[in-house]
Amino acid sequence: MINKDVIIIGGGAAGLAAAVACRKKGLEDILIIERESDLGGILKQCIHDGFGLIKFQNSYTGPEYAQKYIDQVQECGIEFLLDSMVIDITNQKILTVVNKSGLKKYLAKSIILAMGCRERTRGAIGIPGTRPAGIYTAGVAQNLINIHNYMIGKEVVILGSGDIGLIMARRLMLEGATVKMVLELLPYGSGLPRNFNQCLADYDIPLHLNHTVVDIKGGKRVEAITMAKVDSKGKIIESTCQEISCDTLLLSVGLIPENELTKMAGILLDPLTGGALVDEYGQTTINGIFACGNVLQVHDIVDNVSLEAEHIANGVGRYLSSLLKPKNNIKIEIGPGLRYVLPQHIQYLDDTVFSFRVKKPGNKKQIIFRNDSRIIKKKSFIRVNPAEMIRIKLTSSELSDIKHLKVELN
Amino acid sequence: MNKNTENHFDVIIIGAGVVGCSIARELSRFKVKVAVLEKESDVGWGSSCRNSGVIHAGFNNKPGTLMAKYCVEGNQKFQSIAQELDVPFKKTGKLVVAKKKNEIIELKKLKRQGELNGVKNLEIIGEQEIKELEPNVRGVAALLSPETSITSPYLYTIALAENALKNGIQFYLDTEVKNIEKKANSKFVLKTPYKQFITDYLINSTGVYSDEIARMAGIDRYRIYPCRGEYFVLDKNASSLMNHLIYPVPHIEEGGLGIHLTPTVDGNVLIGPSNEYIDTNNRNDYAVTMEVLAKLCKEAQEFLPAISPRYFIRNYAGIRSKQTPPLQGGYKDYVLEENEEASNMINLIGIESPGLTAAYPIAKKVVSMIDEKEILSPNPKFNPFRKGILRFEEQDDETKRILVEQNSDYGEVICRCEQVTKKEILEAINNPLGARSLVSIKYRSRAMMGRCQGGYCQTRILELLKDKYNYGWNDFLLKGSGSNMLTGNRSNGESNI
Numbered sequence: 083m084i085n086k087d088v089i090i091i092g093g094g095a096a097g098l099a100a101a102v103a104c105r106k107k108g109l110e111d112i113l114i115i116e117r118e119s120d121l122g123g124i125l126k127q128c129i130h131d132g133f134g135l136i137k138f139q140n141s142y143t144g145p146e147y148a149q150k151y152i153d154q155v156q157e158c159g160i161e162f163l164l165d166s167m168v169i170d171i172t173n174q175k176i177l178t179v180v181n182k183s184g185l186k187k188y189l190a191k192s193i194i195l196a197m198g199c200r201e202r203t204r205g206a207i208g209i210p211g212t213r214p215a216g217i218y219t220a221g222v223a224q225n226l227i228n229i230h231n232y233m234i235g236k237e238v239v240i241l242g243s244g245d246i247g248l249i250m251a252r253r254l255m256l257e258g259a260t261v262k263m264v265l266e267l268l269p270y271g272s273g274l275p276r277n278f279n280q281c282l283a284d285y286d287i288p289l290h291l292n293h294t295v296v297d298i299k300g301g302k303r304v305e306a307i308t309m310a311k312v313d314s315k316g317k318i319i320e321s322t323c324q325e326i327s328c329d330t331l332l333l334s335v336g337l338i339p340e341n342e343l344t345k346m347a348g349i350l351l352d353p354l355t356g357g358a359l360v361d362e363y364g365q366t367t368i369n370g371i372f373a374c375g376n377v378l379q380v381h382d383i384v385d386n387v388s389l390e391a392e393h394i395a396n397g398v399g400r401y402l403s404s405l406l407k408p409k410n411n412i413k414i415e416i417g418p419g420l421r422y423v424l425p426q427h428i429q430y431l432d433d434t435v436f437s438f439r440v441k442k443p444g445n446k447k448q449i450i451f452r453n454d455s456r457i458i459k460k461k462s463f464i465r466v467n468p469a470e471m472i473r474i475k476l477t478s479s480e481l482s483d484i485k486h487l488k489v490e491l492n
Numbered sequence: 493m494n495k496n497t498e499n500h501f502d503v504i505i506i507g508a509g510v511v512g513c514s515i516a517r518e519l520s521r522f523k524v525k526v527a528v529l530e531k532e533s534d535v536g537w538g539s540s541c542r543n544s545g546v547i548h549a550g551f552n553n554k555p556g557t558l559m560a561k562y563c564v565e566g567n568q569k570f571q572s573i574a575q576e577l578d579v580p581f582k583k584t585g586k587l588v589v590a591k592k593k594n595e596i597i598e599l600k601k602l603k604r605q606g607e608l609n610g611v612k613n614l615e616i617i618g619e620q621e622i623k624e625l626e627p628n629v630r631g632v633a634a635l636l637s638p639e640t641s642i643t644s645p646y647l648y649t650i651a652l653a654e655n656a657l658k659n660g661i662q663f664y665l666d667t668e669v670k671n672i673e674k675k676a677n678s679k680f681v682l683k684t685p686y687k688q689f690i691t692d693y694l695i696n697s698t699g700v701y702s703d704e705i706a707r708m709a710g711i712d713r714y715r716i717y718p719c720r721g722e723y724f725v726l727d728k729n730a731s732s733l734m735n736h737l738i739y740p741v742p743h744i745e746e747g748g749l750g751i752h753l754t755p756t757v758d759g760n761v762l763i764g765p766s767n768e769y770i771d772t773n774n775r776n777d778y779a780v781t782m783e784v785l786a787k788l789c790k791e792a793q794e795f796l797p798a799i800s801p802r803y804f805i806r807n808y809a810g811i812r813s814k815q816t817p818p819l820q821g822g823y824k825d826y827v828l829e830e831n832e833e834a835s836n837m838i839n840l841i842g843i844e845s846p847g848l849t850a851a852y853p854i855a856k857k858v859v860s861m862i863d864e865k866e867i868l869s870p871n872p873k874f875n876p877f878r879k880g881i882l883r884f885e886e887q888d889d890e891t892k893r894i895l896v897e898q899n900s901d902y903g904e905v906i907c908r909c910e911q912v913t914k915k916e917i918l919e920a921i922n923n924p925l926g927a928r929s930l931v932s933i934k935y936r937s938r939a940m941m942g943r944c945q946g947g948y949c950q951t952r953i954l955e956l957l958k959d960k961y962n963y964g965w966n967d968f969l970l971k972g973s974g975s976n977m978l979t980g981n982r983s984n985g986e987s988n989i
Binding site: 208342 | 943945
């Protein structure tokens with residue numbers, strides 16, 4: 083058994099930022115466990131820019147952003163394992179790790195979960211039709227093109243207007259493929275507004291809202307898909323079915339926080355986020371186990387992942403010094419119009435950054451924090467959008483003496 | 493029976509499904525020169541890999557039929573065969589659940605039918621007992637069949653083929669028989685795109701194409717009506733919802749067993765199969781359809797309300813070789829026969845459920861039909877044992893530790909969801925049959941069968957194929973020739989060495 087003060091599962095954006103922040107807090111005995119051959123996580127394959135606008139006032143590519151943290155990890159001498167998979171975790175914080183050197187057990191005083199997400203698959207959404215070659219989730223396609231230097235198709239239809247799909251639309255065009263269209267089930271786009279301009283409009287790729295794929299044709303390789311319009315209830319309008327010939331279907335239909343290890347440890351998840359139930363320090367329902375980054379909630383901007391992960395270090399530090407003394411346990415209620423709020427409950431009434439997403443796009447909206455009838459904080463937005471996470475900080479003085487907390491969208 | 497030219501055989505089996513591979517293995521017990529010709533790039537890609545993996549007890553089949561006889565015998569023999577071949581096997585038992593009181597009489601009929609067929613330990617249980625055995629299932633009564641078991645139909649087919657290969661049988665994949673000529677000396681000449689074969693005995697185990705192959709040899713009396721069954725595969729988290737196979741009371745006129753809930757040996761759950769006749773001109777139509785998927789989902793929830801779409805990870809379909817046309821439905825018994833038009837050609841027609849269970853008895857019967865004419869002499873080198881790929885995930889921690897120590901390739905977990913290591917994937921890539929499509933690797937190693945469906949491991953498997961076999965972009969096939977995964981290298985990219 084190897085003892086560690088802090089073990090971080092995942093060396094991507096969240097894990098790296100958490101590690102560096104923990105070291106800056108004075109924590110020495112840290113270990114990052116990463117399954118791939120390099121640190122950086124998904125950032126390694128995101129060769130487009132736009133990363134770091136908040137944190138570094140600069141527009142970096144994914145690998146550049148990751149390198150900023152990898153450099154700090156190396157400068158600080160933070161220990162990390164590569165090509166290493168955590169295959170088991172217990173509620174006693176015992177980890178089983180496998181790599182070429184062997185199978186080892188670690189006893190951690192604290193654990194930071196930073197495993198990121200997986201992509202939702204064709205099978206999970208049950209698209210009818212055959213199962214030929216040429217159906218890829220956007221992330222896999224991105225990996226094949228950017229890391230392995232392959233081309234995955236010539237005539238592409240993209241289902242899902244999430245950021246990865248939009249980025250890949252541009253990528254494919256730049257590599258000489260034809261992206262015929264992007265189909266989006268909802269009446270509005272799922273990605274960041276800037277990506278619609280920079281990835282679709284700039285390349286004359288049509289976007290069809292209220293549309294989905296209802297059939298895939300092709301024995302060995304994709305030959306065509308059938309697109310159809312859906313009504314306001316999401317039901318397919320049969321008469322609008324139209325066959326589109328293509329050799330590739332790219333799916334960008336959602337990310338799912340990868341919480342298999344989390345469940346193994348017996349940690350409770352929030353069905354609204356797909357991630358763990360946490361307090362303001364990102365501590366889960368098991369004391370000493372924290373979660374941050376995409377494994378906690380799906381982020382759209384990596385800078386927020388870093389900020390979230392950096393805040394975790396405060397909690398980890400205090401936990402290890404036995405300074406986390408809960409004052410009160412207040413469950414955050416959310417009003418209609420909000421999909422979720424994080425954290426789901428607060429215990430210490432310290433400065434807290436709340437993250438949430440709205441259910442639908444809207445103009446001239448207000449986010450209101452209430453303690454029963456008393457309004458604690460109000461913030462106005464010209465535009466709100468499910469694709470853009472909202473983060474609002476409440477200070478400890480704003481939170482002092484509250485009995486209940488509700489977040490509303492007006 | 494010595495054939496001196498390399499393309500002359502004593503016996504040729506057309507079709508490397510579970511039945512063809514069973515026959516190959518049974519023949520390898522004797523000194524016979526045998527080849528198996530398979531049109532696909534791997535064994536079992538027809539119905540054999542696409543069913544529920546159930547080893548049926550035999551109460552669903554009419555007494556006196558071959559289906560009934562072979563099912564019961566196959567069920568009783570399966571465990572020992574599975575052990576010889578290192579194939580997974582679980583005796584979960586089955587519950588046929590009556591939702592309404594007026595279905596109980598059907599249960600009693602099934603029980604009696606089973607007992608007539610020689611099925612052991614069948615029992616009718618009541619509502620309370622159902623609740624105790626299966627807390628999530630609703631029903632007023634059920635037939636409990638403890639002898640019903642599950643296996644992995646694709647691992648079974650692969651194991652049979654590998655053992656047959658080891659014992660001297662030759663396998664020709666990607667070899668479609670285009671033409672059969674009967675010679676005056678009653679030999680058969682088979683033409684395939686790349687090679688010609690000559691054989692004394694010909695076995696037609698081509699499943700859904702068996703009538704067409706028969707017709708090539710001048711036999712026009714058979715008709716196969718392809719009938720598709722669609723499935724959902726559920727996440728392993730769903731396996732906690734049931735312990736047994738859960739089936740509704742079957743309705744004969746539908747021509748299938750009804751939609752069932754089947755746990756798999758790996759811990760997934762299958763919903764299905766459905767039942768729809770498809771166009772006889774398109775027997776390869778493995779598409780899943782919107783209407784059927786919706787129906788499967790709804791009917792499954794009727795039995796097990798806890799089933800929800802969040803468990804779904806994949807759909808697939810298989811095609812039954814039915815001898816009864818759409819308007820008739822129902823079943824016709826297996827046909828295993830020679831014909832006047834082509835003596836020494838044994839046709840296996842209409843091998844639908846319980847085909848997986850019946851494969852071994854069918855194989856033995858086919859061998860006895862040849863033995864009657866030829867008097868086969870035993871192969872002293874025959875070895876019934878075959879070892880599959882060791883599953884790292886199934887071992888305890890101490891065994892895992894030792895495995896990694898002995899071979900560091902066990903220390904690299906490539907498929908996160910199913911915990912499949914590099915060692916296992918390399919073994920799957922280097923399989924004895926030489927099948928190297930991604931799906932062949934998937935079936936043998938279980939990589940890509942988890943909830944992310946290859947999202948993490950797919951690119952890593954391609955990397956391994958490139959390392960081991962120097963694959964270029966054109967070589968990566970999903971499932972056989974024509975299923976190219978890539979369309980080129982990046983225009984100005986260096987190749988990834």
